[in-house]
Amino acid sequence: MKRLESDSKERHGQRTGLGETEPDRAGGRTAGATCEREPRMPLRFFHGSIRKKLVILVLLATLPPFVVLAFNELAGRRHLVEMAGSDTATLLRGFTEVQRRVTDSTRTLLQTVAAMPEVQAADADEVHTILSTLISANPVYTNAFLLDLDGKVVAGSIPGRPDFDFSDRKHFIEAMETGYFASGEFVVGRAMLRPIFPFAMPVHGPDDLLRGVIIIGVDLSHYGVLFDKSAFPTGSFFGICDHKGRRLFRHPASEATPLGAPIAQEVFLAASRNDGPGIMHSMGSDGPRRIVAYESIRLWSGSEPYMYMFMGFQEAELLRQANIQAVLGGVTIAVSLALALLLAWYAGGRPLARSLEKLTKAACNVGESGRMTPSNLDYSDGEMGQLGKAFDTMGHLLEEREAERNVALVRLSESEEQYRILLESNPAGICLVDPETMAIEFANPAFLRLLGLGPEDVGAIRVSDIHPPEDLEAISESFMRHSRQGVSFSAAIPCLTRGGERILVDISSARVRIYGRVLLAGFFTDITERKRYEDALVVAKEAAEQANRAKDEFLANISHEVRTPLNGVMGMLQLIRVSATSGEQLANVDIAIQSSRNLLRVLNDVLDFSKIEAGKLDLYNEPFDLAGLMRQCVSLFKQQADEKGLVLDSRIDPSARECYLGDEGRIRQVLFNLLGNAIKFTMYGSITLEAYALAHPEPGCERLFFSVTDTGVGIPDSKVDYIFDSFTQVDSSLSRKYKGVGLGLPIVKRLIRLLGGTLVVDSEMGAGTTILFNVQVRIPAKGACVKPKGVPAPESSIPLRVLLVEDERVNMLMARRLLENLGHTVTCAENGEKCLQVLRGERFDVILMDIQMPVMNGMEVTHLIRNSEDFRHVADIPIVALTAHATRRDREAALKAGMNEYISKPFEKEHLEATLQRFAGR
Incomplete structure (x- = not known):
């Protein structure tokens, strides 16, 4: 302190000496004239009166803290905006991951429902039970419906059968055309009358034919709850639009941003033209300018986005407090500087020099250490005292601004700590990969636990180290392709743990930019157990379907093999009944016939029960x-x-x-x-x-x-x-x-x-x-129930020439005797080929045709008779199917093949005769 005072005195004395020689300059050169030499060019700026020098010194003294303050303010604002953009993109990533999980869950859920036999059979009651249970167990869905091929509702999660038509909806049309899982677009739900986002899944039957479409609506309002729980700043918003840019959801809602209306064109164009996530500054649809993060969501890699998500913060709200402080600081500094300059202009002499020395020292301390020290000037000492007070006031303001800046930095640090905790506690494994070297530069604890790694492995391992060698080439190529294109993707990929265990991981990857560097962000979820369960379900489903097919084939075969001999038994019994000579014989034969009918009824019941249980029983209107x-x-x-x-x-x-x-x-x-x-x-x-x-x-x-x-x-x-x-x-x-x-x-x-x-x-x-x-x-339409007049049965039987085509010897013998007893002339053929040989040389009134025969079956024979040029002369002959295949489908197949009538075995003599007489005289 003493050294500073002596230096000050020396400098003061020099200035006084210069002042004393001033009057002698007019008289000529003196000893003191050496002090009047022209100043060097760098010092000419300071040459002049004390007031000028004081003003310059005040400016120089106050300039460093002012520059430091302005630089810190600008740097802080820029850093605040950059951090806000990065944080917004990170937060939006959490929302998009939720939507991808919802979409994947919806796809898996609809695949499971579409594979259910009740759904494939369009059993309205069962489908309603399934869908209503699904909706009650999953609040994220609004309603679900099973639609027929015309887009009409078969059944849904709500009671009854609403008269809704979805044939014009995008998701229904795409599911019908592609046969795969499809997404929709902005739509107001026809059941709940509020905006929803729909998905659709086609329903294929066991024959792989398209039977219908299951649609389900996702309620987007849960994002509002998630947004509110996150405690975002005032003026923040979260929004969703469909692939056309129509607003699906916005929270908080406002009249300026109605649902279904287009979002801001500038924002939608930026999101749709950028394959990956991004950040932009935009004027919102409701007015304020915002920092907006956006990201597209796709059904699968390479497909067009079906949805875009946005999250934004108002720049004005983000910078409001900083602007207020900057304005106040600037005004205060400007006032203080003006006051200091005013005081400097009117100050002068020795006291002023000392005071300036103190101010210079205090200013240097601020510039060197960033800490404010008081000027120690007497505030009552006229203008210099006021200058000292203004300087100290400015110093206190700087300290306050510095304190506020430190508080902001602490809050920023707390925010970063929250994100760090979020990453470390996240159950999904998260890592960052350098796309050039494929080195893993960051990994959260869940990622390390998943692969059995330690913190020391981060930075030392590459993507190739965690994947099986045989899959490495395809995985690396996929990573690199998406890295170059900047496209997010999600896939189930095999991985190897540190212990060599092979696990299956669902990996979602996206390109992100952190502090100017482009990295790949990977999100890992272990789906090994889920995949094993799904594989077990597939195996069980295939086994059940194989068992059902085997059962159906067995029952159909049993039906045919039982009906064939039963036909012979009942036919012979009917022949015996005609020739019975006593009442006791007649009664015995009637008992045997009734027992045969009871056996046939039991057989029909077993077959019907099997069809009902398998969901294959056909109903007709x-x-x-x-x-x-x-x-x-x-x-x-x-x-x-x-x-x-x-x-x-x-x-x-x-x-x-x-x-x-x-x-x-x-x-x-x-x-x-x-x-x-x-x-x-x-x-x-x-x-x-x-x-x-x-x-x-x-x-x-x-x-x-x-x-x-x-x-x-x-x-x-x-x-x-x-x-x-x-x-x-x-x-x-x-x-x-x-x-x-x-x-x-x-x-x-x-x-x-x-x-x-x-x-x-x-x-x-x-x-x-x-x-x-x-x-x-x-209720039938008018005239739909008019009974056909038909051909009246003749009062007496007309003898006919009958060609009997039957491969089973007992049934052929029985049918021939039965027909001859009825007065008909019978020619027999044991298979389809023999039938065609007989028809080349003879004509008949009617053909009784078995279906299942060796060499050539009844369907093939009928087709040749109706369509071949060789048999044009008998193409119109009546053909009656006489077969042990007894289902409605068998009847329809026979009539479609060209047969005129259908009789199932075992048959009654009266029924056979009535059928033959219908063709008499044709």
């Missing part, structure tokens, strides 16, 4: 006469009822129409089973069959109700549900009185459910039972 159906049921069981002394009658309520559209055959099958059981379990009294109709909510439909009431033994309450189980009866003991295989009522229950109805049982032990069921039928 055809016109049928309700009164005729009731008469047929009563007439069939009338003889059995009369034999037991029971009264069997029927009634139709006036509410019922004469004709309906439905599956008459399946309704008849239900009634046959119920009437047969009623007769079996009723010893005396009566059995009544009733029918009535009620309105149905769906236009053009009605509920048709049937009830079967008997006065039989009744059913215990504890057994009502039990009797509808497969292969069960009320009395299952070895000494039970009533026989049966226990398939009738289970088939009834399942058929009623397939027909869109329900069943109710009301029974009292010893008093009787009433079984009430309903089916859904359609």
